[in-house]
Amino acid sequence: MIHRQHSNQRMSQLVSTAGLIWTAGQVAKDPSEDMAGQTRQILAQIDALLADAGSDKQHLISANIWVSDIRQFAQMNEVWDAWVDSDHAPVRACVESRLARSELLVEIQVVAAKA
Numbered sequence: 001m002i003h004r005q006h007s008n009q010r011m012s013q014l015v016s017t018a019g020l021i022w023t024a025g026q027v028a029k030d031p032s033e034d035m036a037g038q039t040r041q042i043l044a045q046i047d048a049l050l051a052d053a054g055s056d057k058q059h060l061i062s063a064n065i066w067v068s069d070i071r072q073f074a075q076m077n078e079v080w081d082a083w084v085d086s087d088h089a090p091v092r093a094c095v096e097s098r099l100a101r102s103e104l105l106v107e108i109q110v111v112a113a114k115a
Contacts, residue, residue: 001017002015002016002017003015003016003017003053005049005052005053006049006052011024012024013026013049014049014052014053016053016114019113019114020061020111020112020113020114021050021053021055021111021112021113021114022109022110022111023046023049023050023109023110023111024109025064025066025107025108025109026042026045026046026049026107026108026109027042027099027100027104027106027107028041028042028104028105028106029041029045031101031103031104031105032103034072034075034105035067035069035072035075035076035105035106036075036076036078036079038104038105038106039075039076039079039080039106039108040079040083042106042107042108043079043080043083043108046108046110050110050112053112053114054114054115055112055113055114055115056112056115057083057084057085057088057112058085058087058088058115059088059112059113059114059115060084060085060088060089060090060110060111060112061090061091061110061111061112061113062090062091062092062093062110062111063090063091063092063093063108063109063110063111064092064093064094064108064109064110065080065092065093065094065095065106065107065108066094066095066096066097066099066106066107066108067094067095067096067097067105067106068096068097068098068099068102068104068105068106069096069105070096072105073094076094076106090110090111090112
């Protein structure tokens with residue numbers, strides 16, 4: 001069975017099935033913050049979504065990260081490194097990309113296993 005949470009007609013923020021959880025790409029709710037601030041917001045949102053699905057960051061499998069300016073990569077990485085459980089680090093990809101709105105600096109999508 002496929003479970004969809006926090007859905008509207010366009011998309012779900014979270015989908016789970018067969019013991020796996022996918023989040024939609026998460027962006028900052030307050031895009032007035034810098035790269036580090038937006039990353040903190042996004043990781044808090046991911047924590048909440050994973051908790052809703054019965055999991056947590058220790059069960060991450062993969063992460064895809066898009067940054068609008070690769071020159072700010074270190075700011076995002078500093079926040080990521082403080083958040084991720086280094087004993088359970090997922091596979092990860094990070095690329096520079098134009099995001100949906102110019103004020104968005106980072107977007108993160110994860111896949112996790114159910115706890």
